[in-house]
Amino acid sequence: MHKETSHTRTHAQPRADGPRDRPQGVQQRPGPQPLLSVATPRPGLPAPPSAPPPPAAVRVLPAGQPSARPGLRASLHLSEGSARGNEQGRGRPPAPEGPRSRSPQRAAGALAAAAAACGARAGWPRAVGRELAGSMAGLRARLGSGLGLLALSTLGLCLMLQVGAKRPPKTPPCPPSCSCTRDTAFCVDSKAVPRNLPSEVISLTLVNAAFSEIHDGAFSHLPLLQFLLLNSNKFTLIGDNAFTGLSHLQYLFIENNDIWALSKFTFRGLKSLTHLSLANNNLQTLPRDIFRPLDILSDLDLRGNSLNCDCKVKWLVEWLAHTNTTVAPIYCASPPRFQEHKVQDLPLREFDCITTAPSAVHCKPMVVDSQLYVVVAQLFGGSYIYHWDPNTTRFTKLQDIDPQRVRKPNDLEAFRIDGDWYFAVADSSKAGATSLYRWHQNGFYSQQALHAWHRDTDLEFVDGEGKPRLIVSSSSQAPIIYQWSRTQKQFVAQGEVTQVPDAQAVKHFRAGRDSYLCLSRYIGDSKILRWEGARFSEVQALPSRGSLALQPFLVGGRRYLALGSDFSFTQIYQWDEGRQKFVRFQELAVQAPRAFCYVPAGDAQLLLAPSFKGQTLVYRHVVVDLSA
Template sequence: MGWRLGLGGAGAPLLLLLLLAGPGSGGRKYPKRKCPGGCTCFKDTAICERVKEIPRDLPQNLFSLSLIRSGFTEILAGSFQQVPSLQLLLITYNSLELIGDDAFVGLIHLEYLFIEQNRLEAISKNAFRGLKNLLYLNLANNNLQTLPRNLFQGLDALTSVDLRGNAFHCDCKLKWLVEWLGETNAQVEPMECRSPPELNRTKISDLRPAGFNCITTDLVLFDTLPEQSLSVETFMNNKEQNLVIAQPFTGRCSFLEWDHVAGKFRTYASINASLTSRKGAGHHSFSPHRLHFLGSSTVVCKPLVIDGHLFVVVAQLFGGSHIYKRHEAAAGGFVHMQAIDGSRIRKPNDIEVFRVEGDWYFIMADSSKAGSTTLYRWNGHGFYSHQSLHPWYRDTDAEFLEIAGKPHLILASSSQRPVVYQWNKQQFVRRTDIPDMDDVYAVKHFKVKEDVYVCLTRFLGDSKVMHWDGSMFRDVQQMPSRGSMVFQPLSIAGYRYAFLGNDYSFSKVYLYDPVTGLFQHFQELSTQAPRSFAHLSIDNQDFLIASSFKGQTHIYRHVINDQSA
């Protein structure tokens, strides 16, 4: 037997007439003892009204069942297993609020399912599982605001669906429905969004999947490292990204790699810069207390790989700065290679490594009154002084970047505005400065296509994002700074962020909006007094490492969430 009803807007009244008559019944009733209380049974039809729950002792040979004006609030797994021959099921004007998984399991012959004019608010993802022969589904005039993803999966025989009269909230959770409407061959009655306000009365069929922005990201704390740190740097070693962390209070550079088995970072080498400092301390009249502090002064551990060899430039506030070379057989995995000229570098604060016209260089920004920011060049055997820049200006940061394809340097200073230098084939020459930005502690750059931007950090006041207009940097955006010593842009998994450190409160994370060209507040991080941030990608995972001058170094995992899933 098969039901073939042409149901339009008047489908439900027509169905009720057919049910009351009973298909092929001639109106003849079965004996009352074979019909549950509250139900009227015909030959192969039953109508139940004002029952408190779905009857469990219905005749097994039913082809149609109607549940009307009843008090049950949910349909759970196996609710209709006692009537496997059902081809039509009508559930209307009831107190129904929830349909659970496998609610209609066993109804392999069901072709028409009407669940309309109820209080239905939630449907489980697998509510309709097993209804392979379902032709018509009516969920009209309920309290549905959303539907679980792929609710109609497996209903391959569907020819008609009615979802009208529900208060759909058209957000990412309904993106799948928009996609399904564009793919299904079933006839779907027009339905509308009720919210959000900007989409009220919009036909869902008029929406497009591309109009949903459903991907969100998050930075979730993954691990902590026990020591305080100042600089965090990444580099390639054995075709994988590694970390090196400068630990000022132990005088160490600690090297970390990813343990693929344990799924965490582990230390595999270290440089104890304090030992090198003490070996040379005999040439100076340091007090015992000063000697102790020699091991507490590492501020930057800068790695660079030249011709397959790993070198590390270690800057220290006391005891001089040094260069080390990776040697696995040596204690700690490194050997001391070279000392940096102490007459030029008195109080190093930052190191930048870069390559210009095939040659390797690093620049060390000196923040003392008597020192000189110095550029060093690799000659095949070591790094030697190439140029002194900006003497006596107490530089706090150096940034290498390319502007219009030409090498440039920006030096930030506590005594004047940041200065922009340009390479002239032999050395860097002053080009311009950055206006209206005194007391800049640090500068970092990023690019959007060919446009060059800088993030300028101020300890108090406003840090800024500025854009190069062809002749100078001009304001784009200001961020309030409250004890900030780092404002660092990073690109993680295709998303561009800016991290603004804070010594007195939570640090701010901003996410770049390519439409407006501005950074929007995104998240806060609890890392205490951060001084640098670094991104590391390994095993299809992205991590953010946040140094801490006052507490533990934090490692965050970058998580991408699809809200439409």
């Protein structure tokens, strides 16, 4: 609100801005014409002595003229009309009227025009503005001196409307790599899933993204999304719950990427999805029931992938036979006998697969008389023996393992004694028994119940000095040493490893002419023992807590020991030949390892570490020459 100070003339004289007083040769510069200019009281009528000073003149500035307060299109100005009225009230002769003088009728007309203009700026409909202007015109003859009050009322209403008028919407936010409208976004070369997008976005396209993984909840900040296109990127991994929070998503396209596998829960939460395309990726298999959360899926495209039509896609063949979803033809890339075959046409009888429950704890392969067998031990549902059929290139079930004898298997150990094949199963239940099985002609048969009721945890077969031995560790007592009796064709208890009251895992290794035994403990120090001919003697104690797995292994003449823990890092020790002890070598960040397996693969020496709490990790042995 801007206020101009009035100036009162002491002598009546012609106005300096009149046309008669304008210097010759000077042209008047046209200025913005006010929408409304009314001076009160009317000329020629003196104001009563007791009356308050007449109100100031009102002028509503044009839209283009700047005002004192941003956002307001009107200003109040105290003009010279009030000064002239005061002079006439004091008896002075009126100043000659200039161009600004207005009759009451003309002033009322100006009021109507100003009201209409104000309504237009406030966003009124035109009909409302015309009605207001008509009402103002009808008041011309009746209001007379009340025009001043009417002017102030009109201006006040106009000001309120202008202040309350709806401001133009702000430009929606948009990341630099995207082009956005109010409800769509198209992004190229983004380094991550864009976060600063309008919340009203219902369509998002990501092309040529500079990242390769989509993690949990990556799009949860766009809950209204209905269309998502992720084509032509370099995505290799889409994690669990990657699309959580997108309950309105209907179209999802993930084409022309480098995705090898998907998680079972990748599409969880997409209850409105109707169209899904995974075309032209490198998918070789699909998790069972990956499409189960997609209740109303109507179209699915899996073309252009390298599906391996083995037992892992048997469920897909079954699902395709019963689903109402329209699925484009899919072709097998392998194995050779199914190559270029339509997945939809594969007979289910061709998928006679090894099916194991999620409780499988151990698998042990054996080659007996040039035939491959696999023993699968499971916590629930029984344990089985499978035979590989080279003609059909698949495993077939050969026999069951007695579930009354082996109730809770914890480890398997396979070995040969005098040309015969055996395998032993360590049972960790209260009512089961660690048992020995022997191969005979066309199957494995129970040979001996070794150790009952002792919660056995691990087995280790040691063939030294021509005397086969089997060491059984237990969580409830000291490990027991069994020695093979050739006359009885069974193992006979030889003694206990008294240095260790309990053990979770037992392994052995040879260094020179000596045999050593490694035992891990969950509570207490793990032990390294040396065989002295008739018994084991302690060589070294290794600090450990929560250890369930350990493994000695040899890499190019260097001997190591991996000792896992549920509460700290895995420790790698190296054998010191001079001291005949292990010395600490390295730490590995493996969470709760359950086994270690050394695998030589060409020029690479690898250590595999499956974890109970995290991912299975693979480490490579590297030798660095520091002599240069």
